[in-house]
Amino acid sequence: MTRLAGVAVTPDLEDYLDSLLAPRDAVMTRLEQEYEANNVPAVGPFVGALLLLLARTAGARRMLELGTATGYSAAWLLRSSEEARLVTLELDPARAAEARRNLAELGLGSRAELVERDALEYLRGDRETYDLVFNDLLNSFGSEAAVRECFSLSMERLRPGGLLIADNALRRGEVLNPKGQGAKNVVLWNRLVADDRRLDSSLIPLRDGVSVARLRD
Ligand SMILES: C[S@@+](CC[C@H](N)C(=O)[O-])C[C@H]1O[C@@H](n2cnc3c(N)ncnc32)[C@H](O)[C@@H]1O
Secondary structure (H helix, E strand, O other), X not given: OOOOOOOOOOHHHHHHHHHHOOOOOHHHHHHHHHHHHOOOOOOHHHHHHHHHHHHHHOOOOEEEEEOXXXXXXXXXXXXXXXXXXXXXXXXXXXXXXXXXXXXXXXXXXXXXXXXXXXXXXXXXXXXXXEEXXXXXXXXXXXXXXXXXXXXXXXXXXXXXXXEEEEEOOOHHHHHHOOOOHHHHHHXXXXXXXXXXXXXXXXXXXXXXOEEEEEEOO
C-alpha cells in the first residue's frame, strides 16, 4: 500500500484550507466566535461545508442530527436545500435554547425541530425515515452497548441511499490507542460502519475525521 506518511494537517495547512473557504455571513461568523469562546465542540466550517455538500449531493430532505449544541452544524445542513428539514436532539437545555435562537435568527427555525431529549431514548420511539443521519455525540455514550444500539437504530431509520455521517471519527488520533470511553466509542462506531456490508463507506481525515457511509439501495 502506498503510504502518505507526513501529510498530516498542520496548523499552516489548516490556515491554507481556511483561505479556501467561502466567507460566512455575519450570524454564522458570530456563532463561530461564540462556540470558540465558550468551548462548545461544534464541527467548524470545514466539516460544516462538507455536511452541506453531502446533504445537497444526496438530495437530503429529511435529516436527523444527534447533538445540536448551539445549532452550527444544523445551520449548514439546513442550508443545503430550502426543502430540507431537520430533527435535531440536544440534552442540554441551555444549549438547546441558544440553538433555537440562532436557528431563528438565521431564518431556519421553521425547518428545524429541536428536541430536548436523550438521543437514544428518542431513536427508540422514532418511526420517521431519514435521508441523512448525522451523529455528533459519539464521544458522549457511556458504554459500547449504547454505541451498538445507536448504530442499529440509526440504520433502521435510514432510507436506502441515505447517508450515515459521524464526526470526530479519528478522535485526535486516539483511535490508535483508545483509552477513554469516548475513544473506544469511536473505534467501535468506525468498525461497525466498516464491517457492515449494507454500507459503502469512507473515513475522511478532515479536521478530527468524518465517517461517511451510504446505505446501499
Ligand atoms: C459535539 S456537540 C454537537 C455539536 C454540533 N453538532 C455542532 O457541530 O454545532 C454534542 C452535543 O450533544 C449533546 N449530547 C450529549 N449526549 C447527548 C444525548 N445522549 N442526547 C442528546 N444530546 C446529547 C451535548 O450536550 C452536546 O451539546
